[in-house]
Amino acid sequence: MFPRRMARLRKARIVGHCRDDGIIQASRPLPSDPPAGTSAATETLQYCATMTPRSPCKPAEHPRPVTVPSPPRTAPPLPLLGPDDPPPVTVLRPESDSPVLLLCDHASRAIPKALGTLGLDEANLCRHIAYDIGAAEVTRRLSERFGATAVLSGYSRLVIDPNRALNDPTAIPVVSDDVVIPGNRALDRAEEERRIDAIFRPYHAAVAAEVARRRERGQVPVLLSIHSFTPAMRGVARPWHVGILWDHDPRIPIPMIARLRADGRWCVGDNEPYSGRTTLGGTVESHATPAGLPNVLVEVRQDLIATPEGAALWATVLGDALEPILADPGLYDIKLFPRE
Incomplete structure (x- = not known):
């Protein structure tokens, strides 16, 4: 033009x-x-022309630069366990070549220093809500008797319970036996994950590693889980001295109940005071039941094993009942027992 x-x-x-x-x-x-x-x-x-589509027919102004603010930087969460905290798991006799594997899910009442006391006083931290009284000592003595590896948890069940599925609301309890746990109230997902990563996963990784080690040696692992229960719950006395909990694998529970009852001194619960058939996601249910491994969960009444002498006696009682069962070659077989 x-x-x-x-x-x-x-x-x-x-x-x-x-x-x-x-x-x-x-x-x-x-x-x-x-x-x-x-x-x-x-x-x-x-x-x-420099026009904005469908805008009035006039040249557009030069666009002004737009500054997009960066998202605020958040500091990575501090590790839950510090150098002065105990380890999340203890493995006794890791070099053992025995197929027997002892477990103690509630061995300790320790709490990471970063969490203080979870808002509880010392009296409550010494109660059954924090750990299974006497169970660790019985586990140690059985480990010694059978020369077997034992895996013991390093922290209180109030921090996170390794014998629960992670989607179980009692895995990090807000209330336990009518006691409110202030340090567990209104936790965000980041804090839950911090506890899972620091305590829950290392414990289960140790159990899985010991099971795998035995499988690699060509053995069928046998899992014995040791717990303790209160003499009374909500004012109701519990008559049992010991309870044998199991799902549908009878290989250890049935002969063990028979031998303990034959002793004549003990009131023996068959899936009492709790039932192994109503629990889901616990340690035994996670590592033994789906794999068809022989297993049993033993509950001893806490007042009977609260002292070293009591723990020694019950390690002997349980050991005597278990010894002929563990000596049976027919026990060491992979066998699934589906839930009905």
Whole structure:
């Protein structure tokens, strides 16, 4: 287009519309254009302008730079366990070549220093809500008697309970035996994960590693889980001295119950005071039952094993009942017992 025509164009009022691509189209002759019928009759003017699509037909202003704020930086969560805290798991006799594997899910009442006391006084931290009184000592003595590996948890069940599924609301209890746990109230997911990573997973990893080690040696692991229970619950006395908990694998529980009852001194619970058939996601249910491994969970009444002497006696009682069962070669077989 000639310079003179361009000058007139700049002064002209353009009547038209804007296309989606920012092109202006004029739909009537410019005032200075030649009359219709000439070689320069009504023409459609296309002018490449900086326009916003479908905006009024005027040049757009130069866009201003937009500053997008960076998301706030959050410090990574501090590790739950410090250098002065005990380890999350203790493994006794890891070099043992015995197929027997002892477990103690509630061996300790320790709490990470970062969590203080969870808002509880010392009296409550010495109660059954914090750990299974006497169970660790019985486990240690059975480990010595059978020369077997034992895996013991390093922290209180109030921090996180390794004998629960992670989706169980009692895995990190807010209330235990009518006692409110202030340090467990309104936890966010980050704090839950911190406890899972520091305590729950290492314990179960240790159990899984010991099971795998025996399988690699060509052995069928036998899992014995040791717990303790209170003499009374909600004011109701519990008559049992010991309870044998099991699901549908009878290989250890049935002969063990028979031998303990034959002793004549003990009231023996068969799936009492708890039932092994109603629990899901516990340590035995996770590591033994699905794999068809022989297993049993033993509950001893806490007042009977609260002292070293009592723990020694019950390690002997349980050991005597277990010894002929563990000596039977027919025990060491993979066998699934589906839930009914």
